[in-house]
Every structure is written in C-alpha cells, then in structure tokens.
Amino acid sequence: MYRHYKISKIAALIGFSAALGGNISSALAQDANVPRTAFVHLFEWPWADIATECETVLGPKGYSAVQVSPPNLSIDGSAWWTRYQPVSYEISGRSGDRNAFINMVQRCKTSGVDIYVDAVINHMAAWNRDFPRVPYSSNDFNNCTTPINYQNRWQVQNCDLTGLNDLKTGSDYVRQKIADYLNDMTQIGVAGFRIDAAKHIPNEDIAAIKSKLTGSPYIFQEVIGAYGEPITPFEYTGNGDVTEFGYERAIGDKFQNGGINELKDLKTWPGMLPSDSAVVFVANHDDERHNEGATLTHLDVGDLYYIGNIFMLAYPYGYPKVMSGYYFGGNFDQGPPSSGANFGNACGFDGGDWVCEHRWRGIANMVSFRNHTANEFMLNNWWDDGYNQIAFGRGSSGFVVINRDDNKAINRSFQTGMPAGEYCDIINGNYDEATHTCSGPTISVNAEGMAYFTVNTVSASAIHIGAKIGGCSGSECNPDPNPITLEIASTAVCLSNDQSFTNPTVYFWGSQPSERVVNATWPGESMVKKGNYHCYDLGAEVDAINIIFNDNGVNQTEDLRMQGNHCYDNGTWKSLADCGFNVTISNPSLPVSDLAKVCYDNNQYFDSPTIYYWNVVTASGNSISDAIWPGVSLTQVGNQYCHEFSESIESINLIFSNNGSNQTSDLNATKQATCYQNNTWTALENCI
Numbered sequence: 001m002y003r004h005y006k007i008s009k010i011a012a013l014i015g016f017s018a019a020l021g022g023n024i025s026s027a028l029a030q031d032a033n034v035p036r037t038a039f040v041h042l043f044e045w046p047w048a049d050i051a052t053e054c055e056t057v058l059g060p061k062g063y064s065a066v067q068v069s070p071p072n073l074s075i076d077g078s079a080w081w082t083r084y085q086p087v088s089y090e091i092s093g094r095s096g097d098r099n100a101f102i103n104m105v106q107r108c109k110t111s112g113v114d115i116y117v118d119a120v121i122n123h124m125a126a127w128n129r130d131f132p133r134v135p136y137s138s139n140d141f142n143n144c145t146t147p148i149n150y151q152n153r154w155q156v157q158n159c160d161l162t163g164l165n166d167l168k169t170g171s172d173y174v175r176q177k178i179a180d181y182l183n184d185m186t187q188i189g190v191a192g193f194r195i196d197a198a199k200h201i202p203n204e205d206i207a208a209i210k211s212k213l214t215g216s217p218y219i220f221q222e223v224i225g226a227y228g229e230p231i232t233p234f235e236y237t238g239n240g241d242v243t244e245f246g247y248e249r250a251i252g253d254k255f256q257n258g259g260i261n262e263l264k265d266l267k268t269w270p271g272m273l274p275s276d277s278a279v280v281f282v283a284n285h286d287d288e289r290h291n292e293g294a295t296l297t298h299l300d301v302g303d304l305y306y307i308g309n310i311f312m313l314a315y316p317y318g319y320p321k322v323m324s325g326y327y328f329g330g331n332f333d334q335g336p337p338s339s340g341a342n343f344g345n346a347c348g349f350d351g352g353d354w355v356c357e358h359r360w361r362g363i364a365n366m367v368s369f370r371n372h373t374a375n376e377f378m379l380n381n382w383w384d385d386g387y388n389q390i391a392f393g394r395g396s397s398g399f400v401v402i403n404r405d406d407n408k409a410i411n412r413s414f415q416t417g418m419p420a421g422e423y424c425d426i427i428n429g430n431y432d433e434a435t436h437t438c439s440g441p442t443i444s445v446n447a448e449g450m451a452y453f454t455v456n457t458v459s460a461s462a463i464h465i466g467a468k469i470g471g472c473s474g475s476e477c478n479p480d481p482n483p484i485t486l487e488i489a490s491t492a493v494c495l496s497n498d499q500s501f502t503n504p505t506v507y508f509w510g511s512q513p514s515e516r517v518v519n520a521t522w523p524g525e526s527m528v529k530k531g532n533y534h535c536y537d538l539g540a541e542v543d544a545i546n547i548i549f550n551d552n553g554v555n556q557t558e559d560l561r562m563q564g565n566h567c568y569d570n571g572t573w574k575s576l577a578d579c580g581f582n583v584t585i586s587n588p589s590l591p592v593s594d595l596a597k598v599c600y601d602n603n604q605y606f607d608s609p610t611i612y613y614w615n616v617v618t619a620s621g622n623s624i625s626d627a628i629w630p631g632v633s634l635t636q637v638g639n640q641y642c643h644e645f646s647e648s649i650e651s652i653n654l655i656f657s658n659n660g661s662n663q664t665s666d667l668n669a670t671k672q673a674t675c676y677q678n679n680t681w682t683a684l685e686n687c688i
C-alpha cells in the first residue's frame with residue numbers, strides 16, 4: 001500500500017520535462033512517465049548543496065527523494081550527532097536556515113525529487129527538562145533515567161535513550177506539538193518523514209500523532225529489529241514503512257563473508273517484513289561508524305560495497321535507500337566537511353571529502369534500472385555458481401550479473417528474458433536518453449533472449465529496457481505489469497496455461513499431514529486466473545498432497561504429487577517464486593508443524609509472557625501433565641509468543657500471565673484455533 005503511493009507519485013511529475021530549467025540537460029533526464037523507486041540519504045549535506053544536487057544529479061538520474069538531516073534547532077557542537085538532540089522545532093542549523101530549506105524543497109520538487117525529513121520526536125536534548133522555545137517543561141517528559149534494558153518493552157519506550165530526555169508521547173499536548181512541527185514541514189512541501197528512534201515510541205503514540213497530520217506524508221520508522229527483543233518492526237507497519245535491518249545484516253554478511261547465492265530468497269527469510277512495508281539499505285549513518293565488520297560500508301576494501309548496492313537496487317524487495325556520507329578517518333564523532341560537494345568541496349572520486357555514493361556510476365544508473373523494471377517487481381531466470389556468482393532477471397525489463405568472486409571471472413551466456421536488441425551495460429557506461437546511445441560497452445540479446453556477459457572479479461553488469469541502443473519500441477518499453485508480480489498466498493497451487501484448459505480445475509486428495517486439507521470431490525475446485533497461471537488456495541500449508549489438474553472433468557493430467565513446490569509449470573513443479581509470484585506468507589516465522597503450538601500476541605505487553613495450562617488432551621491419548629503455576633515462559637516467534645508441545649493436542653485449558661501477575665481469565669484452545677490474538681482464538685495459520 002505504501003509502495004503503491006510511491007509509484008503513483010508519477011502523476012505528480014507530469015510536466016516534469018517541461019519544468020526542466022536551463023541548467024539541466026534534458027538528455028540526462030528520466031522520462032516523466034517512469035516511476036521513481038529509490039531514494040538517497042544525503043547525510044549532513046547543506047540545503048543549498050542538496051538543491052543543486054537535485055537539479056544536476058538526483059532528478060536526472062531518477063531518484064525519488066532525499067532523506068535530509070534533522071533540520072530543526074539542536075545543541076551546539078561539531079559532532080554530527082548534535083543534530084539528534086533537538087532544542088526547538090524551528091528550522092535552523094548546520095545545513096542552513098529556514099529560507100534555504102524552503103528553497104531546497106521547492107527546487108528539488110521541480111526536479112522530480114521529494115524531501116523526507118529526519119524527524120527526531122522521541123526525545124529532546126540531554127540537558128534539563130526545559131525547552132522554552134517549544135515550549136516543553138518537565139511535565140512533558142517521562143521520568144525514567146535508568147539505562148535501557150532492550151529486553152524490557154516498558155523501559156525501551158519510557159526511559160531516556162542514552163540520556164536523551166524522553167518525551168511523554170502519550171500526552172495530547174506533546175503529540176500536538178510534534179504534529180505542528182511535522183505539519184509545518186508538510187506545508188513547506190516536505191513529502192515524508194523518517195521517524196527517528198521509533199522503537200522508543202509506542203506504535204499507538206505514532207498512530208495518534210499521525211492522525212493529527214495534514215496531507216498524507218510518506219512515513220518510515222526507524223525500528224531496529226533484534227533477536228529476542230520484545231518490540232518488533234512488525235508492530236509498526238500499520239503506521240507506514242519500517243526499516244529492515246535484517247536486510248542490511250544479510251547483505252553485510254553474504255557480501256563480506258561469501259555466499260551471495262544464498263540471497264536469492266532473502267525477501268522470504270524468516271522475520272523479514274513484507275516487501276511493501278520495508279525500507280532497505282546496505283548501510284546507514286550509524287552502522288557505517290559503529291558496525292563496521294558486520295555492515296558493508298565505503299570503508300570496505302575493494303568494490304564489495306559498490307556491488308552490494310547494485311544488488312540492492314536490482315533485487316525486488318523493499319524501498320531502497322542509498323547511503324551517501326563523508327569520509328571521517330576513524331573519528332566516529334567527526335562532523336561534516338565545512339563546505340558542500342557543489343560549493344567548494346568535492347566528491348571523493350574528485351579528491352573531495354564527500355563520499356557521494358549516489359553518484360557512483362553503477363549505483364546512479366541502477367536507480368534507473370530499478371525505475372524501469374518497477375512494473376515487473378519479480379525475480380526470474382536466476383542463475384548462480386553455487387557460491388559467489390549470481391545473475392537474475394526482472395521479467396522482460398532488466399537483467400543483472402553480479403560477480404563477488406575474488407578470483408574467477410564470469411564468461412558465459414545467460415537467458416535474460418529480454419527482447420532482442422543491443423543494450424547499454426549501465427554499470428560500465430552511461431546511457432543517453434536523448435540519443436539512445438551508450439558511452440561504454442554494450443550487450444547484445446538475441447531472438448531467444450540469450451546474451452553473453454563477461455564480468456570481472458568483484459564487479460557487475462546490468463542491462464534494462466530503458467537503456468536499449470536506439471531506444472525501445474512499443475509495448476517492450478512499457479511491459480504490462482507482469483502477471484507474475486501478482487501476490488499469491490504460500491498455500492496456493494498454480495498451473496501454467498500451456499495445458500490450454502478452458503476451465504482449469506484442481507482435484508486433490510491425501511494431504512500430509514492428513515486432515516490439513518479436506519479431499520476434493522471430482523472434478524475438484526475451479527482455479528482463478530492469475531496472470532499466465534491459474535491458481536487455487538488450499539488454505540493451509542501441507543507437506544505433500546496428491547493433485548490432478550483437469551479441464552472441469554475433461555482432459556486431465558496424470559496423478560501428480562505436490563511436495564514443496566506449488567507451481568506446475570509446463571510439466572515441472574517449481575516454487576511459486578520461481579514462477580514469479582510475490583508470495584505472501586501470513587507469518588513466515590510461524591511454521592506449521594505436526595507439533596501443537598499455542599501462541600499469544602501479548603497485546604498486554606507482558607515483559608515475561610508465560611503460559612499456565614491444565615487438562616491437556618492430546619491427539620494420541622498420551623497425557624501431558626499440568627503446568628506448575630505460573631507455568632512456562634513463552635518464546636517469541638515473529639509477532640507471537642508461543643509454546644510448543646511435544647505432540648498434537650486436541651484441547652487445552654490455559655492462562656497467559658506476566659510470569660504470574662496480570663493474568664488473563666481462564667481460556668481454552670482447541671486444535672483448530674491455538675493462537676490467541678486480539679483476545680480471540682484463531683488458527684495458527686491466520687496469526688500475523
């Protein structure tokens with residue numbers, strides 16, 4: 001839903017070409033009909049510098065937006081982090097004054113680029129609790145100064161974060177002051193907000209602030225998901241997008257330590273946010289300083305960081321943010337260079353102090369790749385060498401080859417899925433949109449979609465439909481939203497249309513575990529058209545099931561057995577993802593197994609959720625003895641807290657409590673409904 005908003009932003013850009021001033025070569029400009037789907041964090045950049053950058057680089061290269069550093073008044077000091085210590089909501093600070101800020105917002109907008117403000121609203125500066133310029137006084141703050149234990153939900157949200165005065169975001173006065181600040185930004189033309197330290201604000205407080213906002217700004221929340229912590233990123237998706245730190249960690253691990261082939265299914269790894277709720281990044285301003293080693297950053301030797309960014313921009317998951325900072329020579333506190341990259345200083349590749357990752361050719365051009373492939377938000381034609389060499393397609397719109405190997409070049413042909421023609425290798429050359437020519441090497445795709453790539457160690461090649469030599473023509477320029485970008489439940493079974501059935505029908509029987517799915521009656525259930533496939537949702541996860549596809553009782557396939565892979569494509573079983581579907585799993589981390597799991601959403605926010613049970617009736621008749629009060633502690637699984645019994649249960653009496661205090665009333669679960677969510681029992685599969 002949020003992704004949709006960003007893509008529909010194109011409407012707002014009509015007239016963009018006409019609005020291009022004399023200082024931009026329209027040859028470079030991205031077509032106004034192409035969506036903008038990736039943004040950049042210009043960390044600590046001055047407003048005047050950002051305005052110029054929008055006009056000369058970001059607009060033409062197709063960036064959607066810039067995340068800017070907190071614009072409001074903060075404590076004095078040269079360290080970068082002073083800006084995370086607000087003293088007022090007036091716009092004033094190191095990057096410039098209010099007028100310069102307004103000027104930037106307008107000029108960026110004219111260039112097709114939005115501004116997202118980093119909104120520091122969880123706290124004020126670490127000094128006395130008196131901020132007359134808002135005004136806030138001691139009454140407007142929470143009163144917990146003990147260091148935060150991240151295992152304790154209450155402390156995370158109510159205690160001072162490293163000494164920063166924690167605002168009472170539960171109070172209407174505070175919420176209104178924050179909303180007034182954000183509305184002032186919106187009125188200036190700011191299009192979105194990063195909610196800093198969102199984990200430290202209860203999600204309902206953010207919702208309450210959001211309800212006071214004018215317009216419909218884009219919102220993404222900084223919530224660092226961490227194993228074992230009670231507060232999860234999932235809690236915040238109702239308010240807007242959320243940062244997916246699991247993605248940053250995965251990229252850091254696989255690109256640094258090897259095994260990037262394992263990133264193929266990254267978007268479905270347990271615990272990952274749904275794609276349309278996730279903001280993804282290779283590094284952020286905190287981790288490039290403090291998490292070097294685990295995070296891929298510009299400090300990495302060689303081009304790992306470069307190709308990691310190329311992967312991010314090619315891989316169909318989340319809303320990518322390119323980090324763009326400055327060199328700090330090991331001094332983690334060091335503030336920014338005293339002049340901007342366009343005003344006296346320069347980018348690193350020109351000998352300056354700003355890193356300017358967003359201008360690196362392969363990164364800047366991959367933004368265009370992502371934009372031009374947005375209609376086909378899918379992954380196909382995957383290839384890997386089993387370790388550090390990968391290649392994949394984005395429908396018929398783009399293809400990328402990434403070589404992370406230190407010793408071995410790639411020299412081979414790939415099925416690209418793309419229309420025949422000559423394409424600019426946008427990692428190694430620039431495409432000129434006006435003349436449809438390429439400044440570097442080209443790749444030729446033959447009539448069968450095959451193309452030969454030579455890719456050296458730790459480098460990449462990429463081609464896309466928007467960078468075809470001579471220009472693309474007709475529908476190939478704008479392929480229909482690929483059918484296979486359709487969402488599908490992980491419990492569905494799909495059939496390709498090569499059978500030419502008029503009324504595709506699926507007959508099924510003998511599910512394992514038995515009883516998970518009731519046998520169909522011949523000829524079975526009719527299947528619904530999904531792009532090039534027909535699908536039927538079995539409604540439950542099965543380990544295996546027998547299947548016959550038929551034409552409403554007429555032509556039929558032989559007896560098939562579906563086990564693991566759910567898409568019957570041209571005579572072979574493939575995964576739904578390999579058929580290109582965007583697979584939705586209600587909660588990827590809640591595996592359905594024969595073992596009975598009882599789960600609780602902990603909507604009472606217990607610190608130590610515990611289950612006490614008695615009268616357990618098992619399917620086998622074996623007895624399970626009653627728990628001893630207050631029972632056993634629950635284990636966090638995704639958004640739920642669960643207890644797994646050693647065997648299937650039929651029914652059970654239980655009480656959830658906070659390790660003995662604040663207990664629920666006596667509850668009873670049945671085998672059909674073992675998840676207690678929003679105070680009602682539901683099937684485990686329905687729990688989110």
Ligand code: ARE
Nearest residue numbers: 081082084085126150162163164196197198199224226286
């Ligand atoms: C500075 C000094 C401190 C001093 C404090 C008050 O460095 O020594 O105590 O001022 O005087 C940034 C800097 C901080 C800086 C702060 C204010 O990083 O060093 O403190 O500005 O000037 C947690 C939060 C997460 C937060 C990270 C850094 O959950 O929200 O810590 N990230 C954002 C920004 C930061 C910013 C702030 C919040 C504050 O991105 O740049 O701080 O506005 C586990 C947990 C995480 C936790 C992480 C680190 O992984 O799961 O939740 O992140 O540990 O503690």
Ligand code: CA
Nearest residue numbers: 157166200201
């Ligand atoms: Ca708080």
